[in-house]
Amino acid sequence: MWSTFLTTLRINLREKSSLFWLFCFPILLSTMFLGMFGNLSATYEVTTMRFAMVANGDYCKSEGAQQLVAAMQRTPVTPQTCDTAPDAMDVDSGVTDLRDLLDVTPVDSTAEATDLINTDTDVRGFLTVDGDGLLHMTISRATVSSVNDTMSTPGLPVSLSILDGAIGMFNRQALTVAQIMTSDPAVFTNEVFTAAVQEAPGFTRQVRLTNFKPDESARYYYALLAMTALMAMTFAVTTVCSAQANLSALGMRRSLAPLTRLRQLMGGFLASWLCTFCSLLVALLYIHFVCRISFGGRWAATLLAIVVASFASNALGTLLGSLPKLTAGTKIGLTTAFSCALSLLSGLYGSGAMALSDWIQRNAPVVATINPTQQVTNLFYDILYYDSYAPFFRTVGILLTMAVLALALATVFLRRQRYAHL
Amino acid sequence: MNTTAPIPTSAAQRTAQRTAQPTPAIRVTELVKHYGDNLALDYLSMEVRRDEIYGLLGPNGSGKTTAINCILGLLTYDSGEIRIFGEPMGPTSYDLKRRIGVVPQDIAVFNELTVEENISYFCSLYVADRARRTGLVDEAIAFVGLDDYRTYRPRKLSGGLLRRLNIACGIVHKPELIFFDEPTVAVDPQSRNAILEGIEQLNAQGSTIVYTSHYMEEVEQICDRIQIIDHGRQIALGTADELKRMIDVGERISIEAPSLTGGDDTRARTIAALRDLPAVHDVAFEQDTLTVSCVQGAHNLIDVLQALRQADVPVGHVSSHTPTLNDVFLALTGTDLRD
Numbered sequence: 001m002w003s004t005f006l007t008t009l010r011i012n013l014r015e016k017s018s019l020f021w022l023f024c025f026p027i028l029l030s031t032m033f034l035g036m037f038g039n040l041s042a043t044y045e046v047t048t049m050r051f052a053m054v055a056n057g058d059y060c061k062s063e064g065a066q067q068l069v070a071a072m073q074r075t076p077v078t079p080q081t082c083d084t085a086p087d088a089m090d091v092d093s094g095v096t097d098l099r100d101l102l103d104v105t106p107v108d109s110t111a112e113a114t115d116l117i118n119t120d121t122d123v124r125g126f127l128t129v130d131g132d133g134l135l136h137m138t139i140s141r142a143t144v145s146s147v148n149d150t151m152s153t154p155g156l157p158v159s160l161s162i163l164d165g166a167i168g169m170f171n172r173q174a175l176t177v178a179q180i181m182t183s184d185p186a187v188f189t190n191e192v193f194t195a196a197v198q199e200a201p202g203f204t205r206q207v208r209l210t211n212f213k214p215d216e217s218a219r220y221y222y223a224l225l226a227m228t229a230l231m232a233m234t235f236a237v238t239t240v241c242s243a244q245a246n247l248s249a250l251g252m253r254r255s256l257a258p259l260t261r262l263r264q265l266m267g268g269f270l271a272s273w274l275c276t277f278c279s280l281l282v283a284l285l286y287i288h289f290v291c292r293i294s295f296g297g298r299w300a301a302t303l304l305a306i307v308v309a310s311f312a313s314n315a316l317g318t319l320l321g322s323l324p325k326l327t328a329g330t331k332i333g334l335t336t337a338f339s340c341a342l343s344l345l346s347g348l349y350g351s352g353a354m355a356l357s358d359w360i361q362r363n364a365p366v367v368a369t370i371n372p373t374q375q376v377t378n379l380f381y382d383i384l385y386y387d388s389y390a391p392f393f394r395t396v397g398i399l400l401t402m403a404v405l406a407l408a409l410a411t412v413f414l415r416r417q418r419y420a421h422l
Numbered sequence: 423m424n425t426t427a428p429i430p431t432s433a434a435q436r437t438a439q440r441t442a443q444p445t446p447a448i449r450v451t452e453l454v455k456h457y458g459d460n461l462a463l464d465y466l467s468m469e470v471r472r473d474e475i476y477g478l479l480g481p482n483g484s485g486k487t488t489a490i491n492c493i494l495g496l497l498t499y500d501s502g503e504i505r506i507f508g509e510p511m512g513p514t515s516y517d518l519k520r521r522i523g524v525v526p527q528d529i530a531v532f533n534e535l536t537v538e539e540n541i542s543y544f545c546s547l548y549v550a551d552r553a554r555r556t557g558l559v560d561e562a563i564a565f566v567g568l569d570d571y572r573t574y575r576p577r578k579l580s581g582g583l584l585r586r587l588n589i590a591c592g593i594v595h596k597p598e599l600i601f602f603d604e605p606t607v608a609v610d611p612q613s614r615n616a617i618l619e620g621i622e623q624l625n626a627q628g629s630t631i632v633y634t635s636h637y638m639e640e641v642e643q644i645c646d647r648i649q650i651i652d653h654g655r656q657i658a659l660g661t662a663d664e665l666k667r668m669i670d671v672g673e674r675i676s677i678e679a680p681s682l683t684g685g686d687d688t689r690a691r692t693i694a695a696l697r698d699l700p701a702v703h704d705v706a707f708e709q710d711t712l713t714v715s716c717v718q719g720a721h722n723l724i725d726v727l728q729a730l731r732q733a734d735v736p737v738g739h740v741s742s743h744t745p746t747l748n749d750v751f752l753a754l755t756g757t758d759l760r761d
Contacts, residue, residue, distance in 0.1 A: 003543060003546035003547075004543075004546075004547075007532070007535065007539070007543045007546075010534065010535065010539070011532055011534040011535065014534040014535075015534055242532075245496050248530070249526050249527075249528035249529065249530035250530045250531070250532065252496060252526055252530065253524065253526060253530040253544070253591070253592075254547070255496060255513075256494055256495075256496070256519060256522070256524050257519065257544070257547035257548060258516035258517070258519040258520040258547070258548060259516075259547050260514075260516075264547075418495060418496060418497060418498045418513050419496065419497060419498065420457070420497070420498050421457060421497075
């Protein structure tokens with residue numbers, strides 16, 4: 001059994017097409033995903049924008065504007081023209097830190113700011129305060145043209161939008177307060193009223209319901225891992241076919257050896273399992289360290305996931321390899337066809353496939369349950385999103401049940417040692 | 423193959439030695455095997471004595487490989503009994519399997535492994551001890567002359583070298599009984615000779631050989647006894663000489679006689695004169711050649727040439743052939759072995 005294990009290992013690792021499909025292909029596809037989805041999360045991330053601040057007399061007089069601008073900088077800059085540095089506003093940043101929004105360069109006049117944004121394309125625009133203490137934002141032509149280029153400046157649109165929103169809110173509050181001061185200043189003696197005026201309006205607030213911050217693109221990578229696991233059925237299919245006398249001359253020669261078929265198949269199975277595990281491990285490490293896809297920091301569970309996924313894949317491959325009345329070539333073809341078709345149902349091929357996968361989960365949960373690619377995808381999903389390990393172990397249980405059933409059925413087919421035809 | 427070791431005994435001596443041994447290497451009794459409605463083996467019996475080279479000769483589809491696969495426990499059969507070294511043979515007869523080597527008709531090696539790794543792997547299926555295995559692998563590589571190709575993968579080997587590798591994988595564990603199933607198919611003459619010499623050498627070293635082929639020359643060259651089968655049935659069994667004695671033809675004489683092509687009367691007279699000779703069995707004229715079939719005799723050629731001289735028939739090229747196994751097959755079945 002040991003020599004069969006070593007030989008199968010050697011054969012698997014020297015088989016160029018297997019090496020490509022199981023080690024290189026997932027990396028190539030991950031790299032492609034990285035190119036496609038790499039900017040997806042960056043699009044929603046705050047990027048620090050360089051802005052000029054016209055620090056003239058109006059700005060120095062508007063304590064509120066100073067506080068707001070200071071609140072949006074990591075290191076607030078106090079213009080020399082202003083005597084005092086304002087206290088930064090207390091911003092409840094939550095997960096998104098608004099202090100990363102601005103990198104301010106104080107200038108003395110609007111003309112100087114205009115010159116700056118025309119000459120230095122890194123400066124996105126400038127802020128001014130008018131005589132009424134209201135903030136205004138001007139953005140450069142270069143920024144206007146690069147706003148739509150999400151590849152080179154993925155976070156710029158959302159950052160500009162946040163800045164615009166903050167300025168708008170500030171101005172509305174300032175105008176409201178000024179209007180009330182004019183019409184009914186006595187109302188400011190009412191503490192309830194002043195507290196209500198100062199209170200920030202309830203915009204959308206980011207809350208975390210899952211174990212880890214959701215990542216839109218992670219599902220694609222998980223589905224890719226599932227496809228890799230299923231493609232690795234080839235290892236087991238080849239191993240079983242090369243041990244069956246009715247499928248190859250090699251199988252015939254091996255059947256004549258004084259070694260039980262169980263021991264030969266066991267050696268081959270273990271080697272194929274190890275190869276599948278390695279293939280998944282390589283893909284997983286690439287996905288994590290290069291594509292920056294998280295597995296929630298739960299490495300023990302992640303390793304267990306690929307152990308289980310590779311075991312289930314090889315059990316299914318053993319079943320496929322043992323099916324009677326099919327040639328070895330047909331079985332290899334079926335392996336590829338199953339992997340590709342089942343990956344469609346687990347959402348690998350884009351947003352349409354993801355929608356289909358979600359639809360199946362909602363409307364035909366049995367189909368999702370018996371789809372091994374869906375279950376392998378779920379393994380990683382469970383690790384990332386759930387606080388409890390219960391969903392993960394439930395998925396492990398489903399995959400192990402599939403594996404045991406597949407092996408039991410394969411045993412029935414493989415028990416036959418003599419054939420009517422060769 | 424490495425043929426430096428001398429072959430110590432003649433076929434006749436070996437045959438004499440074997441008669442003393444009680445248990446045959448293989449005894450097959452009335453084996454019947456159907457493929458659906460087709461009868462593949464028709465009460466085929468066979469007894470292979472220890473240390474002999476036993477030839478199984480028959481045209482393609484005659485049932486040779488089916489018989490071998492049944493004997494090896496790979497194929498089911500409808501009835502009959504198979505014993506190897508006196509023991510019933512089945513798929514789980516591991517003790518018997520350990521004593522058997524098989525060189526299948528198709529190349530059965532791993533393309534991803536080198537020559538040495540392939541031989542070593544197949545040896546490991548029979549021999550657990552690693553140290554002993556190393557020695558056996560070296561011996562097998564030397565035996566088939568693949569020393570210079572140890573690190574080559576099968577794809578890099580020529581057809582002849584691949585056949586040698588296939589043989590090495592089957593004999594590496596030094597089996598007592600070796601099946602060679604058409605090992606020279608698609609092999610160049612030089613490699614074929616090397617393979618045949620290697621088989622004789624293995625036999626000289628004590629292995630019993632079962633050799634199947636549809637090449638009668640090979641079977642005649644190396645086999646002690648030959649069983650001719652067709653349609654799953656035994657047609658004849660014996661040594662090559664015994665088989666040839668089963669038919670009337672002892673010598674076939676071919677004579678170029680272009681002058682007989684034109685005159686029908688002369689041709690008829692000449693053929694009649696030849697047929698009158700006591701040793702002549704049959705006479706045929708095709709294109710410009712007379713073929714005279716004679717019974718075994720010392721002066722057949724002289725008598726035939728004398729008859730032609732008396733008939734004033736000028737002769738060109740003359741040749742005399744002893745009968746082949748194909749003649750035997752033709753005489754016994756009415757069809758050619760190569761059909």
